[in-house]
Amino acid sequence: MAEVAIIAAVQKIGVALGGQMVKELSSLLSEELALLAELPSRISRIEIELQMMQGFLSQLDMSKLKNPAHEAWIRHVRKQAYTVEDIMDEYVSVVSQQVSGLGGYWKKIGKGPQTLVALHGIAAQLKEIEANLAHLSQMKDRWIQSTSDDRPGSISSDASESQLFYEEEELVGTEEIRRALSDLLDSSEPHLSVITVRGIGGVGKTALVNNVYQAKKLEFDFVSWVSVSQSYRFDKIIRDLIRDINKNVQNHDEMDDIALTRRMRELLSDKKFLIVLDDVWAPAEFLHLLNALRGNNRGLGSRIIITSRIDDVAQLATDDRYRLTIEPLGADPAFLLFCRKAFWKTESRECPSELEECARAIVAECEGLPLAIASMGLFLSSKEQTVPEWTQISKQLDWEWDNNPSLTRTKCVLNISYKALPRYLKNCFLYCSIFPEDYLLSRKKLTRLWIAEGLVEERGPNKTLEEVAESYLKELVGRSMLQLVKKNHFGRVKKFRMHDLVRDLAISLSRKECFHQVYTGGENVRIYHDARRLSLLSCSDTDDKSGIDLPRLRSLIAFDTKMPPSLLLSSVSSKSRYLAVLDLTGLPIETLPDSIGDLFNLRYLGLRCCSNVKSLPKSIGKLSYLQTLDLFGTGIRKLPACIVKCNKLRHLYAIQEIDTSWELFIHGLGVEAPGDVWKLKDLQTFEAVEANGELVGKLARLSQLRTLWIYKLQRTHCAKLCESLSQMNLLSYLFLFARDEHEILELDNLNIASPTLHRLVLKGRLSNGTFNSPLFNGQNNRTLQYINLSWCQLTQLEENQDLIRVLSKLPNLKELILQNVYVGEQDLQFPAGGFALLECLTLRTMPKIAQLRIEGGAMTSLKRLELDGLQGLQGSPAGIESLQSLKELHLYDVNCCEEIRRRFAGTGRTIPRIYS
Template identity: 35%
Template sequence: MADGAVNFVLDKLTTLLLQKASLLGDAYGEFEEIKLELESMRSFLKDAERRKERSESVQAWVRQVREVANQVEDTVDEFMHYKDTQRDKKGLKEFVISLPKNIAARQKISSKLQKIKATVHEVSERSKRYAFDGNIDEGRSNNASIDWWWQHQGELSNFIEEDEIVGMEENRRNLLKWLTEDDPRRTIISIVGMGGLGKTTLVTKVYSDHTIKKHFDCSAWISVPQSYGVEELRESMIGVEELLRSMIKEFFKAEQVMVPNNLRSMNYRQLGEMVIDYLHQKRYVIVLDDVWSIDLWSRIRGVFPDNNCSSRIIFTTRNVNVAISVGPGGHVHRLEPLRETDAWTLFCKKTFWNDPGHSCPKALEKSARLFVEKCEGLPLAIVAIGGLMCSRNKTVVEWKKVYDSLNWQLSNNPMLERVKGIFMLSFNDLPFYLKHCFLYCCVFRDGYPIKRKKLVRLWVAEGFIIERKGMAMEEVAEDYLTELIFRSMIQVTETNDAGRVKTCTVHDVMGKLAVTISEKEKFCVSYDGPEATLEGKIQRLSLYNRGVNIRLGRTLSHDLRSFFVFQTDVCCSFSLSAVSSNFKFLRVLDLQEVLTETIPGALVNLFNLRYLNLRETKVKELPKSIERLKNLQTLDVRNSNVKRLPTGISKLPKLRHLLLCPDNFRNSESSYFLCGMQVPAGIWNIKSLQTLSCVEAEEELIQKVGNLTDLKRLDVTKLRTVDGPMLCNSIQRMTSLLRLGVMARTDEELQLEALLVPPSFLQKLTLVGKLSRLPHWLGSLANLTHLYLGSSRLEEDILLSIHALPLAFLGLKQAYEGRLLHFKAGWFPKLNKLNLIELIRLDTVIIEEGALPRIREMYIIRCQQLKLLPQGIEHLTSLQKWHLE
């Protein structure tokens, strides 16, 4: 974690020194010296992170590095705020009045820089006293022990108890089939899933099956330990050579032949040739267990001859990218958690092993099911916790005590060490920037569905995202999320109609271990207790408001970067009076659904605030001097009582997301955009703006909104017919637009024919209002996945113009006044969800065989002339949900 803090600070310092050199003045040398010291420390950090668990002195040094890196980052932020404030002051009179204050501020920052520079130098010197650079290999086992571990890991796996093979029979049959099927090609089979799902257990039982032993001429099981192999695979051929030596030893051992004496001295080429010669005319099966690196297959694939003998190679991995990196022609099998009944059976087998029927006592069933629910179908966790509980007294009180202390048990109880170790391997393999992003999920409660868009904006606000040329920060953050999902660190809980991640969560057991790491590192702390005063160097705080009095001490407020309040008691309100200028380094303030009504004026003193969420609060008014929040990136006041925005909104130079109206498109299309809000003049000058949702269409806004060429989402309400051509002219300039919503005023017509070249990347389109005909450009939207038409009252055949679009969602509400909807064969090849609502004259729906091949959900609501079921409904074999009202 400390290496992450240092890397982020170095990135910020480099940007500062390159881009802001003219502003730094005398401070340039100070920042340069700090940067050089941090760079020298970074070289020791990687090894120190690996060794800190075994050394209290190293652990203390890593903590000091992290703290000093955070201090440097705060000082950089404060210095840039001071410089920006100076630059904004205009006029001699204002400058003279503020001169004493400016001198004092500059002296304070200069003094702080000197202290931090001394602290950085002292921490750097301390690393030399620990002699990190003199004993880099201390954290590794010697080569002999590694050889033993690799060579015997497959043998050790054979001692898995049969009790642990529950709910895997179908997976076992599939794997046996792929191994023995009549295909002469060399085939790679990848078994993918998060740590603890039973990948190794499954492969072990199939690998040791007598059918497999007879089917293949030779076999080898090679485990790839993360703590040694992965790093070398990335940096040199050492790890690959060790893999090959282990494989050769397996082959020779099976034939009871002595291993060559010179095996240790052979290089990669010699070892590879020996493997090729051995396998040349054999049908072989090789298991590569727990593969971490994508590079592995590219480096060793040449030693496995494709000899048309039906040879097989099995990968087990936690990373989807590793599984698919082997190329086409193989099998990628994603292992899923156990079903509820199988999870219960496994838990009872492990917990009540001495009962002949493995049955749970009636008095303990409720408690036992809570444990099973916590494990979320993860066999490793079920087996470990079952083993823990079998030694406990069979009383409800004792079981509740263990359940309530499960966080502590997972981190400290030796019986659960295997669970902790498996998950720590996954965490340790993350690059520094993904470690921060993963631990950030700890700010949310257990099982809380984390929304993708919100998480992405939070990561950007926190500064976790490393810029990539040609990509928006949010796009890079989306890549981070995808990587965490592919690494099985984050689970997808809901997707939208196009299959894109909508909400996600962290597996309960992994989440508890993440919370332990997070609290130990002071990265994030959750508080859900009685009245107290919170102190200490905590960077992120999640507070569960139960109406008790929580005081935030000064030491806490100084270091706090993010503050989340979760409303758990609907009868109590929350006061923001604690949020004052003491929180000057606060970046994130999230009060969603909290019953607070006022925002204190001191909020504008939070110069570093980048994310302000007041969604679904009772707040009525924003501070008039909100323009002082120069770093604000996201302002969310959806479903709040805010009716008007202060004029200062248009003076926020870094604003990226302005979210104003109810986000209820999914549940109530008819009210979409009804609560649009006027925005102050000049909003079109904020070049960084990406989301503008949803705003009332005023003439000047419609005319100038095209200046926002980087805008990704625009929702406009109350559009007049005469303003349609002007809006079209602005939309043509917004080439990055992904989502567009336009709603006409009551009894006015949408006039959008003037849009000659629509945004080519547009994915979601909502049009609410009377249309004389569908816009001519609609059929050319090659990336459109969501289309909603409301109150269009069209008489023309809508489907004829849009049937070839790659739509995943189509919603028609009061949009069509014809009598027939005819879905022809081949139409809407990707549609997942279809909503037909209040089509008042519709009396016939025909679905030909081959139409809507992927449809999963269909809603037919208040189409009162429709007396018969759709003809051809039997052809929709993929339909899962059909709602008639």
């Protein structure tokens, strides 16, 4: 539908109408500029019209979308909404760039004829848009039947699953979780317990629960299956349950919610019941129902089972034992299920050997979703079972998914999850499908792309856009729309991916919404003139990119690093004036065209790993909206002075890596920054800058900094640096690197004012008083969770200065890396009760460490221990067998593997996995 386009347009209108800009504009325009003076009110009327259209579209029944009149009307609405989005970007740019102090410019407006012409053009376009929207509204009433009586269907989204899977023999690969669910129903726990079963749409939640439900229902006095879904109505569900309990109950149709709840409790007070709430979408729905189901106070062992796709709902289980998760099927059970469906006509239900290779390829496309696997199996059971026939279907699988009724129900199940997304998440979800199949997505990159595109809404003065974007991401993961792959040390989402079938759905929706296009190259694939976002996954040398004319393009992301980019880059920078995102990561480009500065709307410029790029054009200073500049891995060693004109810059990455292992002292280089870099008041990330006296003295002026990397620090810089850092209230990540291995960093007064400092990296020789500084006082500093110290050249200190003893008192430290820290022979002792939350410990390149001692009660949470380059270690670490939580032990250049094995074997406990 056109809802995606309308959402984007309304968001941009909010920017255009926000803040003081409109007040100043309205008050300062003279009467003779009537068309311009009416701009804010006209924009407001357009916003209201679009919001009403969005409400209408959100209520449309899916079956009506095949109506040609609906499709034509939606297509025209989408076109108008996208045009509004473009105009709003241009309007905001013209006003904000010309207003100096939001008033000075308008007082001299007669001196700016070009701006007047631009504003008149915008006003004329908006006047035409308003008329077109009014006409579309009239057309809707004239040609399209009203949908005011339409209501969302009440059938559970997983209903099709239970039709496909009912026989136990077809519930393959779920034996363990079925047994767990059955055991929970058999449990002697007397109190009412809540069991949750979570999984992505199509994974078989309903089918599995239904199987156990049918097997166990005779053991309960009362059972009921409630399909909650998105059409949830408390009063209807309670009335249906009351009828199920006692069909003779009368006069409850007129009861209000309170009376219904009281009646429900009375009827359940002496019953052991089992109630399944299938397809719950929000915790509030369950809590409302639970209040009515608490009538069982006699300890009869009643159970409530909830199925859901949403993590927040799964958290409502009684405790962790009652929280079950269904994962997609592995390769073998998936193939077994497919065969039982595809070859149901044969007694053996086995795949012919000549079809097995093709069959396994088709099953792999289903990504372990039982609903998709069974649908595909049944679909192929009606086809000619020959290698040519199946090979042809495999090649055009995307087309089959979209066009065969027996397969589209799989996407319909997944589409329900999309339709249930809040408005602010829909475009963010579609944006994820820009990336290639199985691409490992990064939290930082994706959230910054969302922000650059204007997809993230402000939520009050105390939350940054980055924090809001991260909450969006967590919500998409919680709704099973994205799969979590990795968390960082602090429990935040770090890496994730899109399930292939979910990605296929997103691409299909994006194609219909004209949201983005994925270009894979070739003669039969063309780039559409009105493409708004374009991801280049593959381009051949024969592809004609010179004639690309994409006037509405907002994002261009290139993934094919072999693509010759020069013609494309020059074409885009001259013709795609609304471009907000330009990501050329890894492309073999040498220079950026000077015309890059004409992209007035550019918010994100990615040149990561473009190693041949040595400098930025001076026109970069014209990018007044630029938020993210990624120069990581380029050859740029000095930032141009004009960079300070990019006064909305939030994230600057400029590290040139030399040694990714960090074994060399000089592992990377930063950039030289202009003297007035402190003018970048919005800067949150600076990775990395080379130190100088003026810079370290004025760092505190960059008051929004969260992440700071500084290279080439000298002893003479340290006093000013410590003073500046003591005034920086928002720092979370701090990385300090000395100029060389001989430079001593005097950090005795290091004290970070920020209450959110989580990550600290120090590389270089440290003064003796460093670990007496306020930063390492465990009573004051309760935020540090990650510390990496290297090349410190420490000698054995007094006991109150001993590094290990000092660090052991930091109460929330979770990961510690010590590399090449000590000089001379040393014994390291980890004190009893120390490092209570430490999960990962790495000791690397310290060949003169002779003894490691772990006292009882030390590092009780340690899961991973790495010893690398400790050639002088005399025997296994004393007390290592006391590390009860240890799961992984990595040993390199250490001659005590067998002795460690014997130590653990002597305890009778499971030996940690040892890597060597």
